[in-house]
Amino acid sequence: MSTESKEILVGESSQAKPEKKTIVLMASDGDEFVVDVDDITNQSEMIRNLISDMGGTDGLQVPLLNVTAPVLAKLLELFNVSNKNDDDEEVTQKVKELMEAELNMMIDVLGAANYIEATSFFDLSCKVLADKFKGMSVEEVREFLNIECDFTEEELQQIHAENAWAFD
Amino acid sequence: MSCSDDSGQRGTRINDLPEDILCSIVSQLPLQDRVTTSLVCRAWRRLWLSSSNWRLELQDFRGVSNKKQKFEELVDRVIFFPDRPHIHHLKLVHTDYDISSQKASLWIESLLNQQILDLDLNIMDPIPLPLSLFRCDTLVELRLCLHCDFISLPPNAVLLPRLKVLSLQKGHFIGDSLQSLINGCTLLVTLKLRECVVVGPEFLDITIPQTTLQEVILDKCHFLRDTKLHMSTVNLTTFRYKGLNLGGNMHYLNVQTSVEMVQLEPVEFHSVYSFSRRLGFSGTYGQNMSRTLAAFCNTKHMVLSDWCIEYLTNVPNAMRFPPFMRLESLRLSMWPNGGHVYVTTYLVLFPPLLRFLSLRISKAHREGMADDDRLDYPHPPDLLSTEMIHNNLKKVEIKKYGVLNAELDLIKFLLKNAVSLEKLSIKWCACVGASRRKSLRNTIRSYPLASQNLELYIH
Known part of the structure; x- marks a missing residue:
């Protein structure tokens, strides 16, 4: 691909398409991921702002201290699906599959998306999760999310009383 | 972020996420499910109340005893919930509100202090809106259902510098209040007026000068008879009109070259219309409609009601609109008579890029709709026997087809001339009996076809 771009550059320099630019994302364990600038700025507000603050992308390395390599790899894989499709159907499906197969990984991805401010992907993932427990009983929600009930019986009764209209 | 939990499972658990993420998840749920989450565990107990996005409707309390009081308690809790980020989006529908209560004013005041972005209020009895x-x-979108309350706004009372969407329903605007409101929205993109009335002592034009304007929807509004509508046309892409008196309001429309979607669905009282025609105003109806259509010469999508077609049948030889060089889809309703078939054919024939056509044919349930009652209309020129290759038309659907001869001629004409037609579907009107359907199906199938790969669906 790079030779092709250079040939164009020689031919008509003023109109030439710029070579595809990349930056490096560093996961918390030091692994490096080379990503296309357009692809990542399309998703991440944080990186978009960072690039504009730095005044360019040359040699830019972004350490993501909160994100491990497997999580970052999964997140970039999902961004890729999202960038390739005009509508959200495909990526919604992939997030759903991830949630069913590896809920913990999906939760990590959600945290990472929030961290790099990938707003629309983040909202979409929240919606997938919320859709899953729409209509569930509280016991089912706890079981699905693997949460222990730490309320006393009294507290539960109090909450019931506060929102009686919703539970009766 | 990864850690091991007690059950030995690898990875992060949901409660390891920061509270604002949990809140974002809960915010995606409908009200009832949000409340359920308060029972999950201590960390989740008040999560649902910290959402910045609400839709509170009295009807969700159906079946709850003492629902009005319970609903108002909930609204209080939500709006006045202390430690949380501001409410940004709120839809509040309270159709059993007691005007003597002061609550609504306090709600609105609090929301305004919370820097609300998107507010949708439908409160009945109508409340006096605070200036x-x-x-x-901060408001970006404002939707108000005013329940026929009279709105009086002094000039310069309005300043909504960020507002993009203004949607008003059932407002009765006194004098130039509506104009004041429009003027105060300096960046307006979408204006939607539904069942609004302008009440005034004199003729008032409505001007929407904002160059940011993209979409105007006027639905069953009552303006004064000679109200003229002036709009900025720099970026306008969508214009929809439903209701009475299109001719009156649109009389002075400038050419709207930027509009890509136009929907004109005027309605008319049959008695008033036929009375005016008898008084000799038939030509005026036709010319006004013709001029109105001409204003949207660059549109890509057009929806026309049967009354648009009816107006034009008054002036078949004097229709003055351009051939809609960019029109791609056309949906229209028509009556089953020769005049309407002529106007429809005329509209379909000339736009070179037209790909999709949808016709809805209504029954002649009133006097003046069928050919026998229309002897006083000008006789339309013969268009259907002309040869005119149509290169782009791909899909045609005809609904409630009642099989008048003129309608059959239109189908024959389309089949003969549309060389790229891929699909023609016809749904019968219920009044067409089984044997008649069969013979018509055979008739239609015997027509010469211009297109090589046509799918014909005759239901």
């Missing part, structure tokens, strides 16, 4: 609502510098 501060019209001077809010």
Whole structure:
């Protein structure tokens, strides 16, 4: 691909398409991921702002201290699906599959998306999760999310009383 | 972020996420499910109340005893919930509100202090709206159902510098109040007026000068008879009109070259219309409609009601609109008579890029709709026997087809001339009996076809 771009550059320099630019994302364990600038700025507000603050992308390395390599790899894989499709159907499906197969990984991805401010992907993932427990009983929600009930019986009764209209 | 939990499972658990993420998840749920989450565990107990996005409707309390009081308690809790980020989006539908209560004013005041972005209020009895609502510098979208309350706004009372979407329903605007409101929205993109009335002692034009304007929807509004509508046309892409008196309002429309979607669905009282025609105003109806259509010469999508077609049948030889060089889809309703078939054919024939056509044919259930009652209309020129290759038309659907001869001629004409037609579907009107359907199906199938790969669906 790079030779092709250079040939164009020689031919008509003023109109030439710029070579595809990349930056490096560093996961918390030091692994490096080379990503296309357009692809990542399309998703991440944080990186978009960072690039504009730095005044360019040359040699830019972004350490993501909160994100491990497997999580970052999964997140970039999902961004890729999202960038390739005009509508959200495909990526919604992939997030759903991830949630069913590896809920913990999906939760990590959600945290990472929030961290790099990938707003629309983040909202979409929240919606997938919320859709899953729409209509569930509280016991089912706890079981699905693997949460222990730490309320006393009294507290539960109090909450019931506060929102009686919703539970009766 | 990864850690091991007690059950030995690898990875992060949901409660390891920061509270604002949990809140974002809960915010995606409908009200009932949000409340359920308060029972999950201590960390989740008040999560649902910290959402910045609400839709509170009295009807969700159906079946709850003492529902009005319970609903108002909930609204209080939500709006006045202390430690949380501001409410940004709120839809509040309270159709059993007691005007003597002061609650609504307090709600609105609090929301304005919370820098609300998107507010949708439908409160009945109608409440006096505080002037501060019209001077809010955070609002981006404002939707109000005013329940026929009279709105009086002095000039310069309104300043909504960020507002993009203004949608007003059932407002009765006194004098130039509506104009004041429009003027105060300096960045307006979408204006939607539904069942609004302008009440005034004199003729008032409505001007929407904002160059940011993209979409105008006027649905069953009552303006004064000679109200003229002036709109900025720099970026306008969508114009929809439903209701009475299209001719009156649109009389002075400028050419709207930017509009890509136009929907004109005037309605008319049959008695008033036929009376005016008898008084000799038939030509005026036709010319006004013709001129109105000409204003949208660059549209890509057009929806026309049967009354648009009816107006034009008054002037078959004097229709003055351009051939809609960019029109791609056309949906229209028509009556089953020769005049309407002529106007429809005329509209379909000339736009070179037209790909999709949808015709809905209504029954002649009133006097003046069928050919026998239309002897006083000008006789339309013969268009259907002309040869005119149509290169782009791909899909045609005809609904409630009642098989008048003129309608059959139109189908024959389309089949003969549309060389790229891929699909023609016809749904019968219920009044067409089984044997008649069969013979018509055979008739249609025997027509010469211009297109090589046509799918014909005759239901």
